[in-house]
Amino acid sequence: MPASPWQKSSYSNEEGNCVELAITPAARLLIRESDTPDTVLTASPARVRALLHRLKGPATDA
Numbered sequence: 001m002p003a004s005p006w007q008k009s010s011y012s013n014e015e016g017n018c019v020e021l022a023i024t025p026a027a028r029l030l031i032r033e034s035d036t037p038d039t040v041l042t043a044s045p046a047r048v049r050a051l052l053h054r055l056k057g058p059a060t061d062a
Helices: 045-056
Strands: 019-023 029-033 036-043
Touching: 029 045, 036 045
Parallel strands: none
Antiparallel strands: 019 029, 029 036
């Protein structure tokens, strides 16, 4: 049996509640919550990168 393609977030808690990520052969990123593993979001790496950039906000120099 092959290993699971899902990787848990390093911020997972001890109860196992976490976000899990996987990547498809077509380079699509899969995201799911461990509590609801049948619900999977799919995005391109570029879209996820843009989301993270937007969430972090503009860089500021002090």
